[in-house]
Amino acid sequence: MRGRNMRIALGLAGLIGLAGCSQSAREPGDFAIEDAWARAAAEDAPVSAGYARIENRGGDDRLVSASTPVAAEAQIHSVTMEDGVMRMRETEGGLSLPGGETVELRPGGYHIMLMQPNRALAEGEHIPITLTFERAAPVTVDFIIRPIGADR
Amino acid sequence: MSGERNRGLRRGLILCAALLAGLLGYLCLPPYEQPETVLDESIASIGGPFELLGTDGDAFGSAELRGRPFAIFFGFTHCPDVCPTTLSRLASLRQEMGEGGDAFDIVFVTVDPARDTPGDMARYLSLFHTPIIGLTGSEAQIEAVKEEFGIYAEQVPLGNGAYTVDHTATVFLMDEEGNFFSALDVHDRNEDAIARLRRLIDG
Numbered sequence: 001m002r003g004r005n006m007r008i009a010l011g012l013a014g015l016i017g018l019a020g021c022s023q024s025a026r027e028p029g030d031f032a033i034e035d036a037w038a039r040a041a042a043e044d045a046p047v048s049a050g051y052a053r054i055e056n057r058g059g060d061d062r063l064v065s066a067s068t069p070v071a072a073e074a075q076i077h078s079v080t081m082e083d084g085v086m087r088m089r090e091t092e093g094g095l096s097l098p099g100g101e102t103v104e105l106r107p108g109g110y111h112i113m114l115m116q117p118n119r120a121l122a123e124g125e126h127i128p129i130t131l132t133f134e135r136a137a138p139v140t141v142d143f144i145i146r147p148i149g150a151d152r
Numbered sequence: 153m154s155g156e157r158n159r160g161l162r163r164g165l166i167l168c169a170a171l172l173a174g175l176l177g178y179l180c181l182p183p184y185e186q187p188e189t190v191l192d193e194s195i196a197s198i199g200g201p202f203e204l205l206g207t208d209g210d211a212f213g214s215a216e217l218r219g220r221p222f223a224i225f226f227g228f229t230h231c232p233d234v235c236p237t238t239l240s241r242l243a244s245l246r247q248e249m250g251e252g253g254d255a256f257d258i259v260f261v262t263v264d265p266a267r268d269t270p271g272d273m274a275r276y277l278s279l280f281h282t283p284i285i286g287l288t289g290s291e292a293q294i295e296a297v298k299e300e301f302g303i304y305a306e307q308v309p310l311g312n313g314a315y316t317v318d319h320t321a322t323v324f325l326m327d328e329e330g331n332f333f334s335a336l337d338v339h340d341r342n343e344d345a346i347a348r349l350r351r352l353i354d355g
């Protein structure tokens with residue numbers, strides 16, 4: 001129900017946006033960030049990971065960094081699985097967010113790695129993560145904490 | 153000189169023929185087989201006795217796993233993505249199986265003994281809402297168990313002195329004698345995974 005209302009609201013906003021602007025080049029910063037969540041972490045846990053779906057309705061941009069008051073550092077990582085071997089890497093130059101496309105950070109793909117959380121992260125609570133873009137202004141998003149083993 | 157070249161040519165032809173035969177063989181195979189039939193000898197020799205440390209800090213040997221089949225997975229607590237989803241998948245498969253779901257143990261062995269103390273393992277595993285046997289040990293003990301299970305693991309720096317560990321993320325299913333039975337991987341559908349676990353238990 002909430003999701004549907006949200007979609008309708010986003011759709012209306014999109015229509016208004018379409019009607020209101022007729023510039024040829026799309027402006028940066030028109031993001032719809034949905035389903036933002038992060039993994040629960042025990043007291044003194046070394047890491048957590050944040051995920052979200054980022055719809056870029058503006059022009060081409062990049063997610064270049066992230067930060068949160070609940071962790072010492074946040075990095076943008078990719079995970080690949082090849083021949084049964086898991087590899088995690090920091091993305092070089094951040095994550096590309098092409099205009100008009102949706103990029104999903106999800107388990108087994110991209111995540112925002114939260115390094116050295118400074119407290120336990122409990123299921124159901126919300127934490128703020130600030131996303132910094134190459135062109136658009138930074139955005140702070142509420143991430144809900146899901147069970148440590150959640151896969152979406 | 154020319155004899156040598158002929159030999160080289162012949163060798164090249166033989167190699168080409170072998171490659172072609174291999175390719176044809178590959179193309180003629182059915183597109184998807186049950187993973188068990190794909191596993192070769194080297195995989196079937198997986199496993200062996202080990203001495204490690206449990207989450208209470210006491211010695212934990214492979215003998216303590218005898219009599220019950222187990223699913224064993226290697227990872228580390230600084231692993232934010234594949235390790236928790238895999239452990240939680242095992243936990244939910246166990247739950248989905250209902251009766252018999254508790255007839256196998258879940259074993260998690262760290263590939264990062266320098267950072268994962270028994271206490272770290274205990275705190276980490278307490279979040280999964282199902283009993284998981286967490287094992288760490290000395291560098292030498294971990295090396296030995298990795299070798300037995302054919303686990304690849306390599307540290308990769310992440311900047312600021314942090315590091316991650318590339319590692320084999322296959323789940324090995326071992327029978328009640330500690331012999332290799334089968335494997336699970338992230339792409340297996342739930343019903344296939346459950347069917348394999350049932351065969352493991354009924355074995």
Ligand SMILES: [Cu+2]
Nearest residue numbers: 077088113232
């Ligand atoms: Cu990461």
